[in-house]
Amino acid sequence: MLCLAGTLSGLMMAVLALAISRAPGWRELRSFALVAMAASAYCFFDIVHVIPVPHRALQLGEGLAVSSCFIYGMAWIRHLAISEGRELRRFERGALGVGAVLVILAFIPDVLIVLPIREVPVAWFGVTYMMGTATPLAIGCVVFILASLLLAAFGGGRRWRDGWHSRLPMLGAIALVMSGVNDTLAFMQIIVMPQLTEATSVVVVGAIGVSYAHRFIDDARRLEALSTKLEYEIVSRTGQMLEAQATAAEHERLAGLGRIAAGVAHEINNPTMVIQQNLDRMRALVADLDAFSPELDDRFERAHAATKRIAEIVRQLLETGRQxxxxxxxxxxxxxxxxxxxxxxxxxxxxxxxxxxxxxxxxxxxxxxxxxxxxxxxxxxxxxxxxxxxxxxxxxxxxxxxxxxxxxxxxxxxxxxxxxxxxxxxxxxxxxxxxxxxxxxxxxxxxxxxxxxxxxxxxxxxxxxxxxxxxxxxxxxxxVPPRPPTPVPAPSEVKRDLRVLVIDDNEDLREVLVLQLDRFFHVDEAPTVDHALAMAAARAPYDVVLCDLMMPAGGAEEWLARCPSIDPRLADRTILVTGGPTNAAALALIQMRHEKVLYKPVDMEDLRPMIERVSRN
The missing domain is CATH 3.30.565.10 (Histidine kinase-like ATPase, C-terminal domain)
Incomplete structure (x- = not known):
């Protein structure tokens, strides 16, 4: 019964090992499958020792059992090396070579096992073994294989701390060596003991097979957990990527809108400011002619509010594209x-x-x-x-x-x-x-x-x-920092002795701005930066300069870079007037000088106080 159990358990473990070895990272189980099949073959052929068979059949069965035993030992040596992830050592390769020769010799009559057949009773175990007689060569070969297997087992001692999965093959090899020593001594009738290799094979192969199965299940669970985590990461990263793409697309769309808006703002705000300043000028002229009426005042207010509404729409368009x-x-x-x-x-x-x-x-x-x-x-x-x-x-x-x-x-x-x-x-x-x-x-x-x-x-x-x-x-x-109200003196209606230079390429805007400012200050005008520099060099110093941010022949950036060569104070006395920056350099300049920037269309109630403040500073 023990031989039959060993045969069936070995076959089952071999089939299980071959099935698991097809999974990635489990190729080492192919060597264990060979161990299990060799153990199954040994247990099957060893049954001739306990059942009545003719002597020649017994001798043939013993040859097959011995050859299976040698294959079993060689399979263990190879499996130990593979499970440790190393190459075969020199003595292990020698043991495999000798074992291959012994497998062949086991089938040649009277080389390893000779007649007559002996009865070896084990009374206390209730079994009698029918055995041939081992030759000295057979005994020496068995000792050599067992010694090689023992050395291979102890050679993997460095992996003892790697857990039970690493320890079981070494312990199984040692157990097989001990059972092999027992069977050899019993075969030689030095001791009276039953053959233990079959039972050891059942226990060891079964334990290692179950250990591999548990390890495979654990790996499968870890793989499932990693797969779930990876799936979550993929979903999460995909969502983040799509969100980033949407954000980038939105930023690009807003940036494009900002570039369009900047150009539109520059073109719209200039004529809007011309309209607004002309309205203020006409209002002042009507007041001077004493021809003012409530209806006329209301019309001026509505027209002025309309220009402010245009400016507000343009400003919102600019702000939409800025981040x-x-x-x-x-x-x-x-x-x-x-x-x-x-x-x-x-x-x-x-x-x-x-x-x-x-x-x-x-x-x-x-x-x-x-x-x-x-x-x-x-x-x-x-x-x-x-x-x-x-x-x-x-x-x-x-x-x-x-x-x-x-x-x-x-x-x-x-x-x-x-x-x-x-x-x-x-x-x-x-x-x-x-x-x-x-x-x-x-x-x-x-x-x-x-x-x-x-x-x-x-x-x-x-x-x-x-x-x-x-x-x-x-x-x-x-x-919150305290902000006491700072009294700002109302601009005087009397013309002050301040010299103001207006630099703008738009003739209509420049003309109306000069007309409006000329009531309060001494104003000169220049259509380009080159003209302005020539005027600044030839005339008395200017107290304040109003310079358009963007002009075809060079705007505020060029003026600020060149004017210090004529008068170092002019840069600090310059107020930037803009319909909207159209590039990054212009935007950076506005941000750097934000306290001296006015956006078109400019109200006179904002422009006059700033001129006076800059002139005082």
Whole structure:
């Protein structure tokens, strides 16, 4: 029964090992499959020792059993080397060579096993073995194979700490050597013991096979976990890649829009400023002629407001394509909200706003950006709620939650249509009829909030109204720098003894600007930087220079680079006037001199105070 169990278990382990060895990284199991098949063959042929058979059949069966035993030993030596990931040592290669010769010799009668057949009883075990007689050559060969197997087993001692998967082959080889010594001594009738190699083979091959199976299952589980993790990583990285691609595409689209907007702004703002300054000039002339009337004043105001609206649209178009970070400062929110409400009422005079904001509520960001965002949101709210029952109303509430300062702007309009909610913050998305909006307000507003580390989003929208939420980093009131009002003297109507030089390539704009400024200052004009330099070199020093940022023959950048050679003070006395930067160098120049920059169309109420301030400095 033991021989039969060894045969079947060996075959099962060989089939299992061959099946697993097909998986990547498990080729070593092919050598174990050879061990298992050799053990199965040995157990099968060794059965002739315990069943009655003719003597010649017994001698043939013993030859087959001995040859299987030699193959078994050689397979173990090879498997130990493969499981340790090394080449065969010299003595191991010698042992395999000798073993191959012994396999052949085992089939030659009377070389290893000779007649007569002997009965070897093991009374206490209840079995009698029928055996031939081993020749001295056979005994010597068995000892050599066992010694080689023992040396191969102890040679892998360095992997003893690698865990049970590495220890089992070494322990199995040692157990087989011990059982082989027992069987050899019993065969020689030196001791009275049963043959133990069959039982040892069943235990060792079975244990190692189960160990490999557990290791295979563990690897499969790890592979499944890695596969799941890899799948998650792929999904996550794919999402990040798609998001990055979308962001890059959005930035490229905005950059393209910015380049177009810069060119458009430069071309639009120049004629707009000509119109605006001519309106102011005509208004002054009418006043001087004492022909003013309320209707005429109203017409001038409407025309002036229209030019400001053009400038505002162009400015929003420029801001949509710009993404530079904003300067950060701590400021109180309530004054910013008040300024935004006043500015919004200029566009929406029927705007009714209720405010609930504590004076201590402060934020960190850029106050002028927040003001612009609030103006856009309030104008949108006024438009959305204008047809509401009982009139349009807007409520502004300010709260602080942890490190976040939050403004909620809620109107009583009809809500945001579902067709536009997903692209509400995209450029040119609008709910207003054609001709009543550009669709840039919310796109610019979100950009401005993002640039100062904040957020703008829709809190909720229903048929009863919409809540827009603005969030910025909160700041403590103690960190807000005090800003006492600085009295600015009103510009004198009396012509001052200040010399101003206007440099602009647009003849119409230059002419009207000179007419307007000539009432207050001594003004000269130049169409190019070369003309301006010649005038500066030939005449008395200028107190202030107004220079167009972009001109075909060289603009402010060239003027600032060349004017110090005539008068080192001229660069500090220069105010840049621009319809919008059209390249990165111009934008960098504006950012560097932001305190001395005016955007076209320029109001005289902004231009005169700056001229006087620069002249004083």
């Amino acid at each position: 530079p970070p904003a300067d950060s400062e701590s400021f109180a929110i309530a004054p910013v909200v008040e300024k935004a409400i006043r500015a919004a009422r200029a566009t929406a005079p029927d705007l009714h706003v209720s405010v609930s904001i504590a004076d201590s509520l402060c934020a960190r960001g850029t106050a002028r950006f927040l003001e612009q965002v609030l103006i856009n949101v309030l104008v949108n709210a006024a438009h959305a709620a204008r047809d509401a029952l009982g009139g349009g109303r807007v409520r502004i509430e300010g709260t602080r939650t942890g490190d976040c300062a939050r403004l909620s702007v809620t109107d009583n309009g009809s809500g945001i249509p579902t067709t536009i909610r997903d692209r509400l913050f995209e450029p040119f998305a609008t709910t207003k009829p054609v001709g009543q909006g550009t669709g840039l307000g919310l796109a610019v507003s979100r950009s401005l909030m993002t640039r100062q580390g904040g957020q703008l989003f829709v809190g909720k929208t229903t048929a009863e109204g919409t809540e827009m939420v603005l969030e910025l980093a909160a700041a403590d009131a103690e960190t």
